Amino acid sequence: MQRRSLPLSALRAFEAAARxxxxxxxxxxxxxxxxxxxxxxRALEAQTELVLFDRQVRKVSLTEAGAQLYPVLRDGFDAFEATLTRLAQQRTRTQVSISATNAFTVKWxxxxxxxxxxxxxxxxxxLQASDDLVDLRSTAVDIAIRYGRGPYPGLVTQPLFTDRFAPVANPRLGVTSPKDLARVPLIRFDWKRPKPxxxxxxxxFTIAQRPLPRQASQLRFSDEGHAIQAAVAGHGIALVSLALIADELEAGHLVQPFGPVIDGHTYHLAMHAGRPASAAVQAVAKWLRTQAAQRGLETHAQ
Known part of the structure; x- marks a missing residue:
């Protein structure tokens, strides 16, 4: 019997009667x-040329052929029901999408x-992690985390916090003063948009009024998250975002042995100006602002 000729209504009736x-x-x-x-x-029995039920006055029972067919249909209909139920639940759940840089997504x-x-x-x-700018006008992204000074035309933005950077290292390296920078590799990462x-x-080094040590070896990465992991592993000292390494500092995997601490850019919560924010999107935006405030990352005056 070919799939296109399967009598689905009859099979459903048989499965219910057998069960x-x-x-x-x-x-x-x-x-x-x-x-x-x-x-x-009866139509199913005629089509298959099989007797599927022994019919008695007050009840019916499966024949040997019916007993072989029943569990196959039962399991199949159970699978249909479970899958459709799961899909319906997924459809009814509210989903909010956030676009942010790779490092911010992974570390924050x-x-x-x-x-x-x-x-x-x-x-x-x-969560959509990408260091490329996402166009909120042509995508289904609800919230974007923009990192910079702005302005951001066409977007409604709110500052989350201003990033701050400082030298950090694994405590095993024994880095305690700027003099140690001459013997410990400097860990760098590439900025996607180079700016002064x-x-x-x-x-x-300019703010610290110290000369850049020319003899120091260096490690360079394309992503800040990789630079952070290299510092945790003890491969050198990194100048990275204190916001992104709050957990590592708290756990003692990294230490900030000295300053100065310098300002980075500001993380902004951004939404499309022409798209009304749903209650769910507003709830996520509020949660993001609360998370920033709870870690003492209130916005510094620009």
Missing amino acids: LGSFKAAAQELAVTPTAVSHQI LVPRMADFRRLHPDMDLQ ENPTWERW
């Missing part, structure tokens, strides 16, 4: 008459997901 042991009970479940169930099953957003699920168990966050105001090692 309930009664044509009458099957008819009640399927909201049809017992006669209709009987006709469906992901560690806070447990708190979000605790506060909003009926809502899902979709970026918190680079060159800017740090």
Whole structure:
């Protein structure tokens, strides 16, 4: 029997009658008459040339052929029901998407997901990590975390916090003063958009009024998150965002042995100006602002 000729209504009637042991009970479940169930099953028996039920006065029982067919249909219909139920639940759950840089997503957003699920168990966050700017006008992204000074035309923005950078290292390196920078590798990462105001090692040494040690070896990465991991592993000293390494500092995996601490750019919460924010999007925006404030990252005056 080919798939396109399968008598689905008859198979459904057979599965119900086999499971309930009664044509009458099957008819009640399927909201049809017992006669209709009987006709469906007889049509199935005629098409398959098999006797599927032993019919008695007050009950029916499966034949050997019926007993082989029943569990296959039962498992199949159970799988249909479970999958459709799961899909319906997914459709009814509220989802809010956030776009942010790779480092911010991994080091700041992901560690806070447990708190979000605790506060909003009926809502899902979709995190889109990319160092490329996402156009909120042509995507389904609800909230973007912009890193810079702005302005951001076409977007409604709110500052979350101003980033601050300082030298940090694994305590095993024994770095205690700026003099140690001559013997410990400097860990760098590439800024996607080079600007004079970026918190680079060159800017740090200028503010610290110290010469850049030419003899020091260096490690360079394309991503700030990789630079942070290299510092945690003890490969050198890194000039990275204190906001992104708050957990590592608290756990003692990294230490900030000296200053100065220099300002980076500001993280902004951004939404499309022409798209009204739903209640769910507003709730996520409020949660992001609360998370920033709880860690003492209130916005510095610009």
